[in-house]
Amino acid sequence: MLGWELPPYNTGGLGVACYHMSKALAIQGANIDFVVPYSAIHPGSEFMNVHCATGLLPYERFELGAYDHPILHSDPLSEADTNDLRDMHSVQDRYVKYVEKLVRITKPDIIHAHDWLTIRAGMRAKEITDSPLIVHVHATEFDRSGSISGNPLIHEIEYEGLTMADRIVAVSQITKDLIVQKYNIPADKIEVIHNSIDLDSFNDGHEYDKRTYKYLEAMKQEGYTVVLCLGRLTIQKGLSHLIRAISKASEKYDKILLLIIGEGDQRNDLIEFAADLGISDKIFFAGGFFGGKQKRDAYAGSDIFVLSSVSEPFGLTALEAAHYGNALIITKQSGVGEVLNSVFKYDFWDIDLLADQLIGIATSSALRNSLQQNVQYEYSRISWHDVAAKCLKMYNLQIGAGS
Amino acid sequence: MTNKRGIVLYLHAHQPYRVRKYSVFDSAVNHDYFDDPDYYSERNNEQVFRKVADKSYRPMNALLEKLIATHPEFKVSLSITGVFLEQAEKWAPDVIESYKRLVATGRVEIVAETYYHTLAFFYSMVEFEHQVEAHRNKIRELFGVETKVFRNTELSYNDSMAKWADKYGFKGILAEGWDPILEWRSPNYLYRPTGTDNIALLLKNYRLSDDVAFRFGDKNWPDWPLNADTYCEWVNAAITDKEIVNLFMDYETFGEHQWEDTGIFNFYEAFVGKWLENPANTYYTVSEAIDAFEPVGEISMPYTVTWADTERDLTAWLGNSMQQEALRYIYAMEDDILRTNDLELIGDWRKLQTSDHVYYMCTKWFNDGDVHAYFSPYESPYDAFLYFINVVRDLRWRLHAYHHTGGLNG
Numbered sequence: 001m002l003g004w005e006l007p008p009y010n011t012g013g014l015g016v017a018c019y020h021m022s023k024a025l026a027i028q029g030a031n032i033d034f035v036v037p038y039s040a041i042h043p044g045s046e047f048m049n050v051h052c053a054t055g056l057l058p059y060e061r062f063e064l065g066a067y068d069h070p071i072l073h074s075d076p077l078s079e080a081d082t083n084d085l086r087d088m089h090s091v092q093d094r095y096v097k098y099v100e101k102l103v104r105i106t107k108p109d110i111i112h113a114h115d116w117l118t119i120r121a122g123m124r125a126k127e128i129t130d131s132p133l134i135v136h137v138h139a140t141e142f143d144r145s146g147s148i149s150g151n152p153l154i155h156e157i158e159y160e161g162l163t164m165a166d167r168i169v170a171v172s173q174i175t176k177d178l179i180v181q182k183y184n185i186p187a188d189k190i191e192v193i194h195n196s197i198d199l200d201s202f203n204d205g206h207e208y209d210k211r212t213y214k215y216l217e218a219m220k221q222e223g224y225t226v227v228l229c230l231g232r233l234t235i236q237k238g239l240s241h242l243i244r245a246i247s248k249a250s251e252k253y254d255k256i257l258l259l260i261i262g263e264g265d266q267r268n269d270l271i272e273f274a275a276d277l278g279i280s281d282k283i284f285f286a287g288g289f290f291g292g293k294q295k296r297d298a299y300a301g302s303d304i305f306v307l308s309s310v311s312e313p314f315g316l317t318a319l320e321a322a323h324y325g326n327a328l329i330i331t332k333q334s335g336v337g338e339v340l341n342s343v344f345k346y347d348f349w350d351i352d353l354l355a356d357q358l359i360g361i362a363t364s365s366a367l368r369n370s371l372q373q374n375v376q377y378e379y380s381r382i383s384w385h386d387v388a389a390k391c392l393k394m395y396n397l398q399i400g401a402g403s
Numbered sequence: 404m405t406n407k408r409g410i411v412l413y414l415h416a417h418q419p420y421r422v423r424k425y426s427v428f429d430s431a432v433n434h435d436y437f438d439d440p441d442y443y444s445e446r447n448n449e450q451v452f453r454k455v456a457d458k459s460y461r462p463m464n465a466l467l468e469k470l471i472a473t474h475p476e477f478k479v480s481l482s483i484t485g486v487f488l489e490q491a492e493k494w495a496p497d498v499i500e501s502y503k504r505l506v507a508t509g510r511v512e513i514v515a516e517t518y519y520h521t522l523a524f525f526y527s528m529v530e531f532e533h534q535v536e537a538h539r540n541k542i543r544e545l546f547g548v549e550t551k552v553f554r555n556t557e558l559s560y561n562d563s564m565a566k567w568a569d570k571y572g573f574k575g576i577l578a579e580g581w582d583p584i585l586e587w588r589s590p591n592y593l594y595r596p597t598g599t600d601n602i603a604l605l606l607k608n609y610r611l612s613d614d615v616a617f618r619f620g621d622k623n624w625p626d627w628p629l630n631a632d633t634y635c636e637w638v639n640a641a642i643t644d645k646e647i648v649n650l651f652m653d654y655e656t657f658g659e660h661q662w663e664d665t666g667i668f669n670f671y672e673a674f675v676g677k678w679l680e681n682p683a684n685t686y687y688t689v690s691e692a693i694d695a696f697e698p699v700g701e702i703s704m705p706y707t708v709t710w711a712d713t714e715r716d717l718t719a720w721l722g723n724s725m726q727q728e729a730l731r732y733i734y735a736m737e738d739d740i741l742r743t744n745d746l747e748l749i750g751d752w753r754k755l756q757t758s759d760h761v762y763y764m765c766t767k768w769f770n771d772g773d774v775h776a777y778f779s780p781y782e783s784p785y786d787a788f789l790y791f792i793n794v795v796r797d798l799r800w801r802l803h804a805y806h807h808t809g810g811l812n813g
Contacts, residue, residue, distance in 0.1 A: 252427055341769050344785055356426045360789040366728035367788055374766055 001034040002099065002111065002118035002125075006042050006050065009058035012232070013195070013316035014138050017171075018114055020198045022048055024388035030395075033102065035121070037095045053098035054091060088117075096121045103129050110395045112136060116154050119161030126164065132398035135165035137175055138195075139313045142182055143236060159183050166398055169193050169391075171314040172335020178311075191394060194339045196384040197319040208300035209293065216259065216284070216301060224255045225362035228302035228326065230295070230317050231309075232288075233264030238308040238331065238348045240266075240273055245354035247277040253359045256282065261298050263288030299324035303368065304361055307334050310348045318343075322379040327361050327371035329354065339382060342374035406695040407685040408642050410678065411605060413577065415554070416654035417484040417520050418455065419759035421446045421780055425790045431800040436751060445780035449494050456495040459658030464501040466657070466668055471508050474679050478510045478686040481654070482554055485518030485534075485541050486757060499545065506546040512688035513542050515550035515573065521756040522556055522720060524564060525707075526734040534753070535571075552576065552689040556758050558607065558651065558710035559717060562703055565596030565604065573602060575693045577651065579710045580606030584702065591645035593696045597703035603693040604702055607651040607710060611638060616652035620665035628666070631673035638678065646696050647687065651710070719765045719777070725788040726761040732795045736802065743805045752798060755791070763787035 001022055005015035022032050022045075032048035039052040099121040103111075112134045113122030119135060126133040141150035141158055162168055162183050168190040170176035176190045210217045216226055227246070231237045239260065246258050260270070260283065267285065274283045286298065299305070305321030305328050312334035319336065322328060328343040330336060337345050344357040361368045423439035423446050439446040470477045483502065491498045505511040517523060518538040523531035539550055552575035553568045560578035568576045580590025590606035614634065618624045626633070642648050653660060661667040678684050687695060711719050721727055733755055740752045763779040764787045781787040 248428075252430075341783065342766070342785070343783075344789075345782060352426060352428065356428065356793070357789060359427045360792060364725075364728065364788075364792055366724040367785060367792070370723055370725050370766060370788075371785055374769075 001032050001048070002113040002121050003034060003036060004115065004117045006034070006036055006045060009036075009038070009040055009042070013314065014115060016316060017138060017195050017314075019045065020196065020201075020384045021387055021391065023198075024384040025391060028385070028388050028392055030388075030392065033106070033108070035095070035099055035102065035118075037091050037117075051098065051102060053095045056091070092117065092120060096124050099125050100128060103131075107131065109399055110134060112391075113161070114138060116141065116158050116161065119157050123161060123164050132166040132395075132401070133164060134167050134169060134394070134398070135161050136169040136171075137162075137179060137313070138171050140175070140178060140182070142178060143175075143311045143313050145236070165189075166401075167191065167394060169394070171195050172338050174311075174333065174335045174338070175313040191390070193387055193390050194335070194382075195314045195316055195319075196382045196387050197316065197323065197379060198384055199323075199380065202323055206293070206296050209297050210301070212294060212297035213259070213286075213301050216257065219257055220301075220303075222255075224257050225304065225358075226302045227256060227258045227304045227306055227358065228261070228298055228321065229258070229306045229308055230261040230298065230321075233260070233262050233266040233270060235266060236310055236312075237262075237264075237266075238310040239270055241348055241351055242306055242308040242354070243270060243274050243277065243279070243283065245351040245358065246282060247279050248351055249355035249358045249362075250279055250282065252355075253362060254282075256358060256362055258283045259298060259302060260285050261288065261295065296324070299326065302326055304329060304358065306354070306358075307331060307336065308348060308354075309334050312336070319379050319382070322375045325372050325376060327368050328375055329357050329361075340375060340378055342371060342378050344371070406646070407683055408645065409647055409685040409687040409692065409695075410638065411480065411647050411649045411687050411689055411692045412478070413480040413482070413514065413554075413649070413651045413689060414654040414656075415482050415652070416460070416487050418448070418452055418487050418490055419520065419757040420448055420486055420490075420754045421451070422755075422760065422787075422790050422794055423447075424786075425793045425797075427793045427796065430793050430796040434751070434797060434801065436794045436797070437754065448490060451780075452490045452494045455655060455659050456491070456498055458663070459655050460491075460495065460498045461501070462663065462668060463654065463657040464498065464505065466672060467505055467511070468501065470672065470675050471505070471510055474675060476679055476685045477675055478512075478688045478691065479505075480512040480514050480552070480689045481505075482514035482516050483542075483654075484516065484520040485538050486520060486754065488541055488545065503546060506548060510688070512552070512690055513546060513548055513550055514577070514689060515539060515542075515553045517556055519753045519757050520556050520759070521753075522559070522717070522730070522758050522761075523734075523756060524555055524559070524567075525717075525721075526730065527737055528567075530734070530737060530756075532571075552605075552693070557717070557720070559707050560704060560709070561707045562597050562705055565602060565704075566598050569596070569599040569602040575603045575605055575689055577605050577607070577649075577689070578704065579708050579715055580608055580649070581708050581715045584704055584708060588700065588702075589645055591642055591648050592699040593646065593693065594700055594702040595698035597701050603698055605647075605649050605689060605692065606702075608641060608648050609710070611641060611648060612650045612652050615650070615667075615671075616656045616660065619656075619667055619670070620661045629670065631670055631677045634670075634674055635677040647692050649692075718767060720758050720761045723764065723766050723784075725764045725766075725784070729761055729764065729788065729791055729795070730756075732792075736798060739802050739806060740798070743802070745801075745805065748798070748801055748805075755794065755798075760787070760791055764791070 003018040007015050007019050026047040034048050035051045035053050037053050038056040038058045040058045042050050103125045107129045108131050111122050111125045111131050114136045115138050122133050141154040162185050170190050170192050173192050176192050179185050180187045274280045305326035307315050307318045307330045315334045315336035330343050331348040332345050333348050346353045420437040422436050442450050517534040553573040554577040558579050590608045594604040596604045708715050763781055764784045766784045
């Protein structure tokens with residue numbers, strides 16, 4: 001299993017998905033060597049062998065997060081690695097070399113590579129061992145770059161990997177369609193396996209702390225409805241449309257507040273945009289953080305969660321928000337909508353409909369309660385064990401086909 | 404003399420006025436709830452009516468006319484809602500003409516119901532009686548006949564409804580022949596509802612009705628494809644030593660629920676011929692069946708029974724809080740709406756009572772992932788509720804404009 005991150009050192013949904021998928025696979029009998037590009041101890045990952053491909057510390061790799069664009073690394077690095085780990089390319093090279101060594105020692109039955117960062121290592125491993133290569137697509141460069149065309153080098157790596165893969169897993173039909181359309185890969189080579197959510201990870205004794213967002217709590221007492229969105233503040237997340245919809249909704253019903261959790265290159269533009277619309281007092285930029293109490297309190301304290309992405313392969317945050325009892329509004333361009341029915345859906349650009357849905361939920365307790373309760377019921381039936389079972393079935397078919 | 408054993412075929416025709424994607428930004432601005440601007444959307448009532456007229460109303464009326472002409476004993480009972488007739492007058496007047504021809508043969512009986520196909524009985528007796536009266540008037544005006552037998556929306560029925568219909572002067576009432584109520588008794592007789600004096604109860608034989616209405620075109624059904632001979636054997640088996648078999652179904656079974664290519668029209672034509680080959684067999688209209696036989700016993704249904712779902716209750720319409728809230732808001736306006744004497748406003752309010760609106764808000768299959776278990780022109784039950792509640796807001800705004808009282812968030 002070739003990944004780029006695992007909890008608690010994850011920058012987004014990729015690490016969480018890899019962790020839970022591996023865990024469910026291990027429970028169903030798979031023997032997993034999981035390679036990450038940094039050095040750390042991963043508590044809770046004892047069900048598999050975690051291999052650290054470089055001596056980098058996890059936080060140094062954060063700047064090279066799975067969801068970030070490759071940029072020249074200007075921050076100081078650990079003494080030992082300053083020579084060749086200044087950029088993404090060098091980290092990948094080191095990662096590839098590590099994987100080459102690893103598969104020469106122990107030949108894997110299956111190589112399962114997650115996203116473009118590990119694709120080169122996956123292809124090398126296949127060349128060396130001739131074992132079947134599964135490329136698991138959580139996001140393509142088209143998703144990461146929003147409306148911009150993206151990095152041509154990454155496109156090329158993705159294209160090569162998808163072409164060379166024996167089998168491709170897409171996290172949603174949306175992603176599968178994109179792979180077929182943009183990379184010209186035959187549809188029958190791609191299997192859709194939706195991500196899931198691990199219910200146990202929520203049973204950690206966390207209790208909602210009303211003090212975290214004291215001001216918002218006070219506003220709720222006044223009858224305000226709190227809308228949450230959580231993610232990187234990039235064009236891909238469609239936040240300017242959401243802010244516009246909040247503005248539009250305010251014309252009719254002004255007791256709606258928007259809490260934005262996350263950081264990103266669009267942050268300052270969004271703050272300015274809200275001011276231009278004259279609704280700065282309705283929008284709270286709470287900054288970003290890697291998991292933890294603040295995030296959970298944000299989920300627990302909100303009434304509505306909006307996944308406003310222009311293009312979202314899956315959208316794990318929606319499932320998390322469902323767990324905390326939010327009513328969900330999801331763009332039709334988000335893969336998670338394929339596994340949830342008890343939600344409102346809208347096209348990311350349709351701010352009129354989004355505003356209408358926001359007001360509808362804010363002003364009708366029957367609608368709000370129905371959405372909140374029914375989506376909780378729905379999401380609780382989604383399981384990583386089903387994901388693992390599908391993966392194992394696919395592995396066995398591939399192994400059978402090769403022998 | 405003893406009467407022949409007979410089939411009582413009863414078909415129910417209805418089309419609601421679907422609410423368009425009515426936004427909160429339309430509230431207090433536009434009052435055109437039922438006019439979806441997109442002609443090809445499933446919410447465009449004209450488009451839907453014209454489509455179903457082609458697929459079902461025209462060919463089935465033609466078949467009924469043919470059967471009446473061919474078989475002197477063939478009879479049928481129809482209930483046609485007021486909102487159906489309004490739409491037919493606008494978009495398919497020839498369908499009205501063919502219904503008129505059918506009624507004029509004297510072998511087609513029209514059954515009474517609420518004009519707007521509503522659940523008013525459970526909310527407001529005044530409004531309910533008004534709608535029954537409005538329907539009787541419409542039938543009298545169009546077809547020149549009096550209705551004598553009553554059925555309520557979705558075949559919903561309970562003892563108090565039977566008592567009401569008895570006092571109101573109906574000679575018969577229709578209900579589901581549901582096993583937990585019937586226990587050892589057969590639906591293939593006439594009964595007397597508990598606590599009534601004169602009215603007779605006709606109970607739907609749901610197995611034989613649903614073989615045609617639901618299962619006919621289902622290729623996974625072990626008995627598919629069903630032919631007229633087999634079905635005739637089944638009806639014969641059911642009616643042996645009994646009096647009647649009540650086959651109640653949606654009119655749209657023919658051509659819309661079961662498309663023409665399932666063979667439904669040919670099947671039914673062949674079946675009627677087959678059934679009437681035996682001189683011991685006949686068809687009755689609902690009134691004729693009541694005249695021909697005597698009730699064999701008394702049946703009580705203290706709780707409401709409908710012809711819907713495996714539960715045979717009203718949960719598809721009133722099972723969740725959105726549905727309950729929607730109808731509570733609507734009926735809470737009754738007095739204020741009627742006091743305006745604004746016929747357009749009152750008409751809109753009544754069209755919004757049509758039970759289909761709350762049916763589209765049903766979530767009981769939806770959150771089991773079985774989103775195709777029911778038909779809706781909306782993306783989800785939540786969207787159906789959203790547009791409906793925006794319309795409720797507009798009704799309140801219009802009321803506010805008339806009475807200069809009340810708030811908009813009540």
